Amino acid sequence: MKLKIMGAALAVIVMSASAANAATYIINFSGTGGTTAEFDLTTADTVNAVGGYDVLAITGGNVNGDAITGLLNNPSQPFPTNNGTWIYDNVLYPASSPFVDYYSIVGTLASGGTTNLFVNSPDDYELMVAPPGGGYSLDSHGVALLGAGSPIGQGGAVPEPATWAMMMGGLFAMGAALRSRRQTQSAAAAA
Secondary structure, X not given: XXXXXXXXXXXXXXXXXXXXXXXXEEEEEEEHHHOEEEEEXXXXXXXXXXXXXXXXXXXXXXXXXXXXXXXXXXXXXXXXXXXXXXXXXXXXXXXXXXXXXXXXXXXXXXXXXXXEEEEEEOOEEEEEEEOOOOXXXXXXXXXXXXXXXXXXXXXXXXXOHHHHHHHHHHHHHHHHHHHHHHHHHHHHHHO
């Protein structure tokens, strides 16, 4: 009876498990005039209608010391939108080295401004900053890299809670099977 209950519990855990739904990309930008930026992009793991991954969040970084506080919402995602300052889509495209297209990824800054990263060519990324009052306070051309010099790339995956539940359920099932086996062996030895 216990084995049937454990089997049913394991089946529920396996059925409720889902694939990871996000990937993290670590971006480092180095551009003209000593401009630097670093941040993490979190994307969906399913390809959207335009063949890229929707960027869900931008975190953990800064542009020349001005902290990036979030992602500017795109109401038309995955299609480009124009908010009067930027035309952007917040999409990262898959490839052997994932890339940002011309429509860009836009983040918000602690100063109240926004920052925009987009590509002109595979070797030329452009980073711009718009202060809260409008206009542009920075326009820098450069390279977007992962860590120590490799092109934009994917960081480590973060396990989903369902993955942890599946692993724990498997360990529990193995322990239960070993315990059951030991009890059967000791009963046979006593007889």
